Amino acid sequence: MKTKFTYKLTILISAFLLISTCSFAAEGNIRKKKEKNKVQQVIDTLKYNVYKGKIQDKKSKEPLIFATISVKGLNIATVSNNEGKFLLKIEKGLPVNTIEVSYIGYKNLNVPISTLKPKKNILALESAFVPLEEINIYPLDPELLVRGILKKVGENYSTSPNMMKGFYRETIRKNRTYVAISEAVVNIHKAGYKQARRDQVQIFKGRKSQDVKKMDTLLFKLQGGPTTALLLDVIKNPYNLFADDFIESYNFSLNSITRINEKIHYVIEFEQKKEIDIPLYYGMLYVEADNLALSSAKFSLNLSDPEEASSLFIKRKPIGVKVNPTSADYLVNYYEDNGKWYFNYARGEINFKCNWKRKLFNTNYSAMAEIAITDRTEDEIIKFKPADKFKSNQVLIEEVNNFADKNFWGAHNTIEPDQSIESAIRKLKRKAK
Template identity: 45%
Template sequence: MLLPLETMAFQQNNAIDYNEYSGEVKEESSNKSLVFATLTVEGTNISTITNTEGNFLLKVPKQFIDKNIVVSFLGYKTKMVPISSLKPEKNEISLEVSVTQLSEININAPKDALALVRETLKNRDENYFKDPALMTAFYRETIKRRRRNVSLAEAVVNIYKTPYDIGRDDAVELYKARKSTDYSKLDTVALKLQGGPYNTLYVDLMKYPEYIFSEESLLNYKFTFDRSTTTNDRLIYVIRFNQLENVLEPLYQGELYIDVENKVLTGAIFSLNITDQEQAAQLFVRRKPARVDVWPTEVSYRVDYREKDGKWYYGYSSVFMEFKVDWEDKWFNSQYSMTAEMAITDWESVSRTERPKYRQRIKKSIILSDEASGFSDPDFWGEYNIIEPEKSIESAIRKIQRQLRRAERNSD
């Protein structure tokens, strides 16, 4: 019997019944860090990814410590690492580059890349989950002015993921969130990201193809075979797409990673073509002071899928947006960047009746930094898998924690 939705994925146990492992995933030959590598506990739905410095943090229930960690990354050979061989900290996992035979690439290269994309979209109902799932996800959004962190918000959310073969939207429930914001570094403009986890959820191209690849919009792009690579020891075609020159509205360009054997989209990296600043600003800027011009200079996306028992599901996505802020009475403009990312860290199949009620769901207009409550609960994350903080973010968290402690002492 399933527990109620609001308690099911997030029960806190008094006893620590998990082991924690941290470390770094690197390329074997060059020793460079591998960003967004996936680590999954073999035979389970428990997983995490490496951060932008290649670091990982994985919490494994003690009942699974006799299993392996499956480490995978696009273009590299998948590696199985016994959990029993890991130390609590400073683990180094090296992956070997997977070399694809050139003859195999040339012989099998698709002559009609658009037809392959169409077939992949058509196969969605067969290749992706047909059952609803309740997913535990870790979500993080950051705002930087130039290179300095000025705002950080993190959350654990429940996602009711509807089957890929029905048109119903996914639902998100916020369990708990925390934030830190240093408004002194934000000039007098406080940038906020509206939409929270929905920004990343809608990057799931296979669930929401209408946002980029509707049947009509496919004709606005040129699709070409770029190269082959591998992931999880499977041959992957890389299909590049660009909007046609005669299409004037801002569309997208990027790469699709398609499993050769099963015609499955395993991942995508793409960005918005920003040729008209005013048009692009209308897409993203909701409100601004009259004397300020704000426009995006870069908007890019990433989505990765994972496979279990022959079916694929959404695993990770990110959105990066860079803006210029130009004041009418200032000589220099300001540059801000906003990053939102979400990783599925656990999930289980549920019945269709488990969908949360409307009052339990967060609104699509949510501003997470307004909903979160600060970093005053450092033990909250407990057994839940999160993306290991980058050093710069970790420093920002420690700084705000010191400020909170000082404020508490002064109020006593």
């Protein structure tokens, strides 16, 4: 009688922009404070006003995903999820009068905080059309606009360091089933945009849940966590997209003109030149017309050569399986405050097809990571000790504890989870007991 061995093999994905590694020096402290947190989590919730709702198009009622919801006068913000839903937590006693909702191609919506309910707020945005007469200078050469982005970084982006608080989430799906979910509240030392120093990340609180059995014979791990996710800040890390040969490697065209935060933006489309035989990117750049600041970028990796593209993502895989990426999509957003632009949100998602030599059917995996900045200050700038920094060779799900109850992060803004993620968390929690 033959014995069937089920072995777990690890694929480490180390692609730029998507997966990052964490140095969870705070883990020991979290364990020591575990009992304290059970009491503190209720107190935190009582200290914060919580608002939930949905952002949608006023006419079509379609959800607007990754819309920015910010508190006017304060550096507090969040984003809507894949279903347009949002969750905003504001400390009681702060001088808050209005929240502002912004989305590419729509008019900003200002909402008095007094009109919001704790739940089921429907905030509808109107489309913004840009008449050509509003354009003072209509560019004939989009390449000049791209050169302007790179030339004016020191003028448009903060050259001073900032302390930021953010919310990070990463998920892994096998086919349509979530098999791993990790979340963390992170502290970020954001270096100035003209400084050579790298951004630093410290895990403040973290939680996870996973179902290893559902991963079949492959155990996917996302390496780098929030540290790598910050590499999506392509202005701070230009080598990832705006490399030295960026201008020479791409064709540019002016796609359209739109509004973001009431400001006119050029929408520049780019794709790699046909004679370039290595995988590069294609996508859209949203460029503020007056100052030539990049306010958003959406781009994808060219996967026409799947084997070459696979080498960019897969760090280690077992013999006998072919793993090819089928899509790799990225998004980064910035927001303006007093004439300077700041990193606000980033998301990356990579889909893979796994083909075993002796198996009839393929298995599809999807890895997603996103980070949203929920608070920012230019005061009390702190550099983290080496032992406290989340490192690029760490795996978040190996560093954090299992999910606590729903009030675990009562004091922090988060990205509202999609219904599918909420359902997955419930299922994974039940299996963990």
